[in-house]
Amino acid sequence: MADSHLVDIHIMGERHRVPDSLTILQAFEYAGYKLVRGVGCRGGFCGACATVYRLPGDYHLKFALACQTKIEPDMQLAMIPFYPANRSTYRLSELKGEAKEVLDLYPEMLRCLGCNTCTKSCPQDIDVLGYVAAIVRGDLAAAADISFDCIMCGLCVSRCPAELVKHNAALLCRRIYGRNLAPKSEHLARRREEIGAGRFQADLAGLKKQPKDELKKRYAERDIEPGE
């Protein structure tokens, strides 16, 4: 860190001088915060570190994941580690798997104004309006596909003038799609049946008894299926 340059940033209004090579999360820690909120995986997968910031001379509000974003000089920032989000009550196994059920459970989705603010605020660059629109028209496959990379950080929820908690509705779409709508895998069903019928038990019992040397030999000689 010796040769990196120090810059000012403002964490919730407080000025800190930190090396310019840090991520926002590292800058918090450099400044002395030992975080419990606003940090989870530190790798961009859990959505715990949603952050909003502004740069001097720019009226736009900007959005980031603190663990994945390098700081910028003079940025003013705050984390939004928690944002209230309603989740409807359901048991997936009791749903029929119809598109209508998503709107029954989240009827407010119909209130979307189409303003696209959500898309602009998504740190994953997801077409959020695109999946909300798919939910509204009952196209669960599209909603599941478009929303797939959502890490449920809640930034789009915080910005929505229609107050929609879309990431929860999208999660329901993906679960219904995965359970009911995706084409069934016949080889998987067959293998589950075979295992249920005990078809491989004897093979495995035999392998378990094999002396290490024989197993080693078998491993060294195993044939390897070609890549695609």
Added chain:
Amino acid sequence: MQDSLNALVTTREKRMSETFPRATAEAKEELLKGFHPDYRAETFAALRIGPNAGDRTPRELALLLEADSTLPKMGTVPPGGLSPFSPAIDLSKPDYDCDVLIIGGGGAGCSAAIMADNAGAKVMIATKLRLGDANTMMAQGGIQAADKESDSPAIHYVDVMGGGHFGNTPDLVEALVSDAPEAIGWLEDLGAMFDKNPDGSMKTIHGGGTSRRRMHTARDYTGAEIMRTLRDEVRSRSDITLLEFSPAVELLTDASGEVTGAILQNLNLNRYSVVRAKVVIITTGGSGRLHYQGFPTSNHYGATGDGLVLAYRAGAHLAFIDTMQYHPTGAAYPQQILGLLVTEKVRSIGAQLVNSEGNQFIFPLETRDVVASAIIRECSLNKCVTTPTAVQAVWLDTPMIEIRRGPGTVKRELPAMVRQFGRHGIDIAKEPMLVYPTLHYQNGGVEITAECATNVKGLLVAGEASGGVHGRNRLMGNSLLDVIVFGRRAGIAAANVAKERTGDPQLGLTHVEHWRKDLQSKGLASEVKSPLLLPDYTRKAS
């Protein structure tokens, strides 16, 4: 860096048609002994106390396993650091009562909770941060299962044993491979979306050390897809009690040493609570945040090995704690993502590892320990690139993927990777990555049976916190499988144990008192306390 990049580009065409030969068993052995971090004897210590006394483990883990409890001394009021609201810990009035207490809300914990709930047990999950802030959420590459015609559980078994250098516990491997197709089917029934062909067949690929293409994927968000599905299922079950920001800091035991509950510490309020349970399942995952040998890590913030500490203090035997997995491809550049994982899927779909001279030096899909050792060897031979922040690295030639499989492949197959590097201005479809091994996985843990039982009554363990399934080296895709298979098994077994246990379990901390006496008598009493709960990165900016 630029010279070496030129060398890489120049040799690419020749390398496109070149398959680096797989290493022989002897060559692998030599690589491991010469270069794998597990063989740096000076970085290990022999444990001096507890059920594994005499066994070797990384110094950083030994320090915590041999440490004192964080609880205030028995019979005293907690010191000033605690909130004034918190009275001394009163074991006679448990704050919560349940059949099954699950410590750790990752993939294994949630699977266990769902199965125990199905069996009618009263379930409680206590987790450190939020539900799903876990290594499971971060898994990218995939999950193995022998569900295709060309494959079988037996073939899978041989791959697992070979990958683990034949030290794996056979019963555990048998359970892993036999339950695998059921695990995938179960996840799908819960609504997880796997990558499929239009006819419904699973899109499967190779992983390091697999002899069949049995890696099931959900883009490169496989773990996130599994974790958010399980989390939503847990949340939709109103009978499961969930406590977030409430790590366990000690187990509770009765006079005979059986586990009967745990003490939790609320991280927001710094307040203790007491849970009484008929059975406890530890599913606290790994310990990458202990940064063994100073390695950066791919793990989540709370991966501090707490479960091992708690179980060890209560008398549980650990297995394979002298071996850690260093994932060959951690990001070495840019500095902001140092140590974060570059999924093995990048190699599965065609990228080669290349040294600073533009040459391949290892078959890209050898097992992880072998590939990591080969990279460390190249660096020791000075055939590496040094980044502007003085990190050594080799190339991972990602542009090859689209040359081989057509434009758009990288974005479609590796959206998380594209984002991670794109945020720092690197287009991995066009520019190669710089990588170096990163601390990734705890191969060992608490020794378990195929029903997740330990040598301590009332204590079950599943997932990365357990040891034996993977022997000395885990294969890609077998850990997600492990957490589902053994998480489910633990949930079922726990519900059964709870049914058999009648009467209210007695709550005590005798094992901690004994531990303290033992530390004293061996002259090991020190200021170090554990579990660690969270690493401290303040002011170090790493």
